[in-house]
Amino acid sequence: MWERKYEQGRWNGLALNILSTTIDGGKRLHISEIPYADLPTIKVMGSAASSFALEVVMVGAHSLVDANALLANLDKTPKGELEHPWLGELPLVFETYSQKIDTKLGLVTLSLSFVRGGELPALSSIVTSGVVFDASVQSDEVIAVSSTTFATDVDAASVSDMETLRARFTGLVTSLQGVASRLSIPSQTLSQLNQELNSALVAISSIANAPMQFAEQLSKTIKSVAKAVRSEGKNVSVSASSSSRLASEAIDNSRMAQASMLELIDHDVPSAHFNVQLVVAAVLMNKDIAELTQRDGFDVVQSSTQPLFILNDLHRITSEMEARIGDATRVSTLESLELFNALVVLKDGIGAQVGKVTKGSVPTRHKTLPRPVPALTLAYQCHSNAELVVALNPAQHPLFLCDVVAIEVAS
Numbered sequence: 324m325w326e327r328k329y330e331q332g333r334w335n336g337l338a339l340n341i342l343s344t345t346i347d348g349g350k351r352l353h354i355s356e357i358p359y360a361d362l363p364t365i366k367v368m369g370s371a372a373s374s375f376a377l378e379v380v381m382v383g384a385h386s387l388v389d390a391n392a393l394l395a396n397l398d399k400t401p402k403g404e405l406e407h408p409w410l411g412e413l414p415l416v417f418e419t420y421s422q423k424i425d426t427k428l429g430l431v432t433l434s435l436s437f438v439r440g441g442e443l444p445a446l447s448s449i450v451t452s453g454v455v456f457d458a459s460v461q462s463d464e465v466i467a468v469s470s471t472t473f474a475t476d477v478d479a480a481s482v483s484d485m486e487t488l489r490a491r492f493t494g495l496v497t498s499l500q501g502v503a504s505r506l507s508i509p510s511q512t513l514s515q516l517n518q519e520l521n522s523a524l525v526a527i528s529s530i531a532n533a534p535m536q537f538a539e540q541l542s543k544t545i546k547s548v549a550k551a552v553r554s555e556g557k558n559v560s561v562s563a564s565s566s567s568r569l570a571s572e573a574i575d576n577s578r579m580a581q582a583s584m585l586e587l588i589d590h591d592v593p594s595a596h597f598n599v600q601l602v603v604a605a606v607l608m609n610k611d612i613a614e615l616t617q618r619d620g621f622d623v624v625q626s627s628t629q630p631l632f633i634l635n636d637l638h639r640i641t642s643e644m645e646a647r648i649g650d651a652t653r654v655s656t657l658e659s660l661e662l663f664n665a666l667v668v669l670k671d672g673i674g675a676q677v678g679k680v681t682k683g684s685v686p687t688r689h690k691t692l693p694r695p696v697p698a699l700t701l702a703y704q705c706h707s708n709a710e711l712v713v714a715l716n717p718a719q720h721p722l723f724l725c726d727v728v729a730i731e732v733a734s
Contacts, residue, residue, distance in 0.1 A: 329380060330408035335400060337393055340660070341408065342432075345376040373439045375405075375415060381431040382655040387424065390431040394420060397435070405437065415439045430655045456672035458612050459546075462603045465665040470538040472658050473596035477534040484593035489527055491597055492541070495587055496523045499548050502580040502608075506555050516551055519544040541600065549607035552580050575628075581605045581636060585643055595650045599662075602643050606673070609636055615676040621683030629717050630684035637677045644670045686715055695723035 332339045351368040381390045401417040415437035423432040480488065503516045523544040526537045555576055584604045592598060606612060611633045615621065621630070644666060651663040690705065698721040702709035713721045716728055 332408050333406040334393070335396060335403040337396060339377070339393075340380045340382075342378040342380055344378075344407070344410070346373060347376070348373040374418070375413070375437045375439060377405075377433075377435045377437070379433045379435060381433070382660055383429060383657045386429050386431045386655075390422065390433055393433070394422070413439060456616055456675060458606055458616055458669070458672060461665070461669045461672060462606055463542075465599065465603055465662070465669055466538070466542050468658065468662045468665050469596045469599040470535055470542075472662060473538055473594050474534040475658070476594035476596065477530060480531075480593055485531055487593055488530060488597070491587075491589060491592055492527050492530070492537075493524070495541075495597075495601070496520060496527070496544070498583050498587060499523075499544065502552065502576070502583060503548055505576050505579070506551055508551050508555055512551055516547055519547045538596065538600075542603075545600070545604045546607060548580075549604065552577050552608045553610045553613055575632075577608055577610045578632070578636060580608045581640070584608065585639060588643065595647070598643075598650070599647050599666075602640065602647055605640050605643070606669070609640065611636065612673065612676055615679055616672075618679070621679040630680050633680050634677065634684075637673060637680070641670060641673055641677070644673070684715075690728050692725045692728055695725045697722045698724055 329340045329342050332341050349371045351371045353366040353368050355364040355366075357364060379393075381387070381393075383389075397417040397420065403415065403417070405413045405415050407413055416439070418436045418438050420436070421434040423434075425431070477485075477488070500517075500520050503513065503520065506513070508516075523541050526540040530537050584601045588598050588601050590598075611628060648663060648666045648670065651659050651666060653659075698712045698716075699709045702712050712724070712728070716724060719725070719728070
């Protein structure tokens with residue numbers, strides 16, 4: 324099914340949504356079975372031509388037309404160049420195809436086979452020249468695509484559906500007001516937030532007539548609240564003790580704001596845009612994501628938040644984002660493909676931050692202590708860093724470490 328992650332490529336300038344790629348190669352052998360001989364005579368006749376099998380998907384109202392146009396191009400010009408997303412540019416010759424048409428979903432799947440001679444392809448610089456992930460920019464792309472589907476949903480909504488949408492968005496804005504009221508921010512900033520929130524409340528009544536304008540206003544309001552939430556978290560002292568860090572994390576408004584957004588998710592809401600907006604709001608309100616994207620790695624010693632709390636938040640966001648990706652693949656339209664692609668990019672970017680935290684905080688070495696030992700003494704005995712030992716064991720007192728104690732993390 325096309326909901327598997329696809330890559331975009333081109334054949335002679337025609338766009339391809341590639342689901343999978345299979346490469347076959349080897350040697351050409353001449354095997355002689357001699358009568359009454361125990362072993363055959365095998366001669367290596369050189370390298371066999373490399374073959375490539377691609378699974379390509381076409382969706383939307385013109386999926387069959389696009390598929391037939393591609394096949395016509397392949398028949399007319401079998402020799403061409405494939406621009407592959409991670410193999411680079413490949414000169415190939417078209418061999419065979421297999422076409423599968425799903426009339427219910429408007430989905431056309433093509434299995435294409437090509438032959439290429441010469442050396443096997445080497446990985447190009449496409450893989451290593453990635454763009455730096457920016458959660459705010461990618462979130463804007465997700466909302467821009469989702470807003471289009473929201474306008475379509477509103478046009479097809481019944482009277483009952485419209486009442487449900489107004490009630491859900493009213494609850495969202497009310498929750499945002501509660502988040503803003505808990506923030507310790509300057510009065511001028513709070514006054515601006517209240518104006519944005521009031522504008523969002525007023526815009527709810529115009530959902531039926533101007534859904535795109537409402538979506539833009541709500542997105543603007545959420546970004547303003549999220550910016551205030553992240554700015555409040557910058558005043559936490561990095562050198563605080565373990566007990567004070569635990570206390571600050573327990574009353575972390577950023578974590579509470581993120582949780583309040585995700586708790587509003589409704590699987591029966593008439594438009595999937597509501598849930599997409601909530602997940603994006605949680606991403607924007609998570610101050611750890613904003614900090615991690617600016618660094619190459621995660622330092623458990625310098626972090627003001629325990630890795631367990633960070634990973635729990637990121638895993639919950641990732642889980643909800645996977646659910647939104649599943650919602651996007653329930654229909655096969657051009658808009659759903661665009662939303663699917665934008666959500667996958669955002670999810671992969673957050674997954675990279677999860678990898679940073681995991682690599683910089685998961686212990687790779689432990690030591691069992693039968694009696695309590697101070698962290699400084701243990702660090703001296705194990706040639707480690709005392710601050711690192713304390714950071715890896717936040718549940719234990721630094722003067723009375725015992726039982727199984729973490730010492731090192733992956734380098």
